[in-house]
Amino acid sequence: MAKVVAYTGNMAAAEAMRQIDPEVCAAYPITPSTEIMQIFAQFVADGQVSTELVPVESEHSAMSACVGAAAAGGRVMTATSSQGLALMWEILYIAASLRQPVVMAVANRALSGPLNIHGDHSDTMGARDSGWIQLYSENAQEAYDNLIQAVRIGEHPRVRLPVMVCYDGFIISHSIERMELLEDEEVKGFIGEHHSLYPLLDVDNPMTHGPVDLQNYYTEHKRQQVEAMKHAGHVILEVGAEYGRLAGRPYGLFEKYRLEDAELGVAVLSSAAGTTKEVVDELRLRGVKAGALKLRVFRPFPAAELAKALSGLKAVAVLDRADSFGAMGGPVFIEVRSALLGLPKPPLCINYIYGLGGRDLLMVDIERVYDRLAEVAKTGKVEPLHDYLTVRT
Amino acid sequence: MAVTKEAPKKAPSLKDLSYKQDLFAGGHRLCAGCGIPPIVRQTLLASDYPVVVVTATGCLEVGTSIFPYTSWRVPWIHCAFENAASTASGIESMYRALKKKGKIDQEIRFIAFGGDGGTYDIGIQALSGALERGHRFLYICYNNEGYMNTGIQRSSATPLGADTTTSPVGEVIPGKREFRKNLTAIVAAHDIPYVAQSATIPARIMDLVTKVRKALDADGPSFINVLSSCDRGWRHDPADTIKITQLAVDTCYWPLYEVENGKWKLNYKPKEKKPVIEWLATQGRFKHLLKPENADIVRRLQEKIDRDWEFLLKRCAE
CATH class of the missing domain: 3.40.50.920 (Rossmann fold)
Known part of the structure; x- marks a missing residue:
C-alpha cells in the first residue's frame, strides 16, 4: 500500500536514499541540497541505514570518495548543487569513464557569479557532456521515483554509468507537496542486489583501474561510453515501465x-x-x-x-x-x-x-x-x- | 564471519623479503635512476596483508599503467591528481561497510601514493580531510621536490635556491626564492597514530620497510614522507641516486624520524653532520649556488638546516 506523505523535494530524496540504503555516501553541505544529507545523517545516527557516511571536506573529495567507494565494490550515493557540482566537475568525467554507477541527487541552483542560491539549470546543464545520465524531475514525487529508478538504470550491465537526478532548488527542494512512498521492501525488491564489476576489494583478482590511456586506445574507450548511453535509452524505458507496474506511475523518456x-x-x-x-x-x-x-x-x-x-x-x-x-x-x-x-x-x-x-x-x-x-x-x-x-x- | 585481527608478524629480514613475490612488476617506464621504484617495491614487500593501492596522477601513475599494460600485481586505482587521499577514503569506507555487513572477511590494507606536487600542493586539502576523518590508510609521499612529470616545475617541496623551469636561474633571480614547506610536521599536527620521514639509503636499509609495517599496523591514518631523487630534475648521474639520497640524510637536509602516537623519535643520527654544500654540489639544479655571489643562499640554507635539526633533536629528546 502506498503511503501518502507531505514532503519537500529534499525529504523525498533523503527518503529514497534511506530505502536504497547505499553502502557508502560521501557528501558536503551546499544550499539547497544540504538538507538531504542532514536528514540522511540522522538516519545514519539512528541506525536506520547501514551506510558508511563520509563527511568529506569538499565536493571534489565527495565525488572522489564516491569513485573510490564504487570501484571498491558497492552502492554509492551523494547529493549536491551548483558550486558543489562545479567543484566535482573533474571527477564527474572520471566517474563516468571508470563506468562507476554512482547515483547523485542534484537540487539545481544557479552557478556563480554573481552569487545566487536559487534554482536554475546552469549547474547540471554545464555537466551535460560529463558522461552522466541526467534525469530531470518535475516535483518531489518524480525526484523520489527517479532516484529509485536511477539505481537500476546505472547498474544495468549494459549501461554501467553514473546517474544524476535533478530537481529545481527551492522551488521543489524546499516546497512541501503531497506524494506517495513505496514500502521499504518494495524498493529493496525493485533495486535488487548490487553486483560489482572487477571490485578493488577482490584482492585475489587484482585489477588496474584508471590507467593512462593514450592515442592507441582512448578513442575506443570514449566510443564505449557512447554505446553505454545508447543502451541506457532502452534500459530507462524498461525500468520506467517496470516501476510503473510497481508504483502505478510509469515513466518514459x-x-x-x-x-x-x-x-x-x-x-x-x-x-x-x-x-x-x-x-x-x-x-x-x-x-x-x-x-x-x-x-x-x-x-x-x-x-x-x-x-x-x-x-x-x-x-x-x-x-x-x-x-x-x-x-x-x-x-x-x-x-x-x-x-x-x-x-x-x-x-x-x-x-x-x-x-x-x-x-x-x-x-x-x-x-x-x-x-x-x-x-x-x-x-x-x-x-x-x-x-x-x-x-x- | 567473525574476524580476528592477526597479531603483527615478526619483522622480516632483507633476506626474507627477497623470497617474497615482487608485487611491482618490472618493465615499467620510470626513468633509469628514478628513486620511486625502490620505494614502491619495498612498500609492497613490507606488508603482511593484501593491499589496495591508490596512485595520484604523476610519474608513478603514468610510468606504471600505460594501457593495456600494468606493473601492479595488486588492486590499483588512479583517479586524479589531487585526490589520492579522498579516493582512498572512499575505498576504505566501502571496506568497512562490506565488513560490517559480513560481505568481506579478509584483513586488507590501503595505501595511497602521491608525489610532492600531489601531496604538498594540490592534494593537501584532500589529505588533511582524510587524516582528520580517521580513515585507516597509509599515505606515502614520494617527494622528489618538484613537478617532475610535467617537466621539473617548482612545488612547495622545492628547496630554496633550486633551479626549476618555473623558478629558473636568471640574470636577476637565482632560482627558487622560498624555503620548502615542512609537510611532515604539518601532517604530524593532525595527531594521527603514525607519521614518519624516510629514505631508501644503505646506512639504514630497512628504514622504509620497518616504517611501512608500523604504519599499516596503526589503528588509523598514517603518513610517510620519502625523499626520492629525480636524476632528470636534480640533474645528476642516474647511477648516483642512492648515494645522493644518503648524502641528504648525512647533511641533515632530510632527517629520518617518526612520530608514533605523538612521540617524536629520531631514527638515524649521522656520525658526522656534513655541510649542506656537499649535497648541493652533487646536483645540477644547485650549480649556480657554488658561485661566490650566491654564497648567501647557501648560508641561509645551512642556517635553516641547523636550526631545524636542533629543533628536531629537542623534539626527539636526543
Missing part, C-alpha cells in the same frame, strides 16, 4: 501533454513543466490548440522519439533555465532543434531563456510564449530565435 492534435507546443523540463501544463489547459478552454512536452531524460537525449512526438506541430518553443553564452540558444533548444531538423517537415522552433537565478515563471509569461508561437506559425518568421522571457528591457 518524456511526457506528452495534449500533444495529439496540438499545433503549438512548448518543450520544457523540471518544475516549469507543471506551470506549462496549467497554461495548456487554460488555452485549450479558449480553443487554442496548445500542447506541451516535458523532458525527463536529457542524457541520453531521446532525439528520434522527441522529434516524432513534436512532428505534428506547426511551431515549438523550447524553454531553457540556463543559457549557453554565445551559442545559438540554450542547451535544451540546441538539442531539440537539431532533433527536429531531421524531420521531412520540421516545425518552426524558437527559444526562450527563463527563470535564471530562481526568477519566478508565471502563467502569463508562458501564455506570451504561446501567443508568440501563434504568430510564428502564421508568419513563418522565427527571428529572434533566442530571446529572454522574463527580463528588464
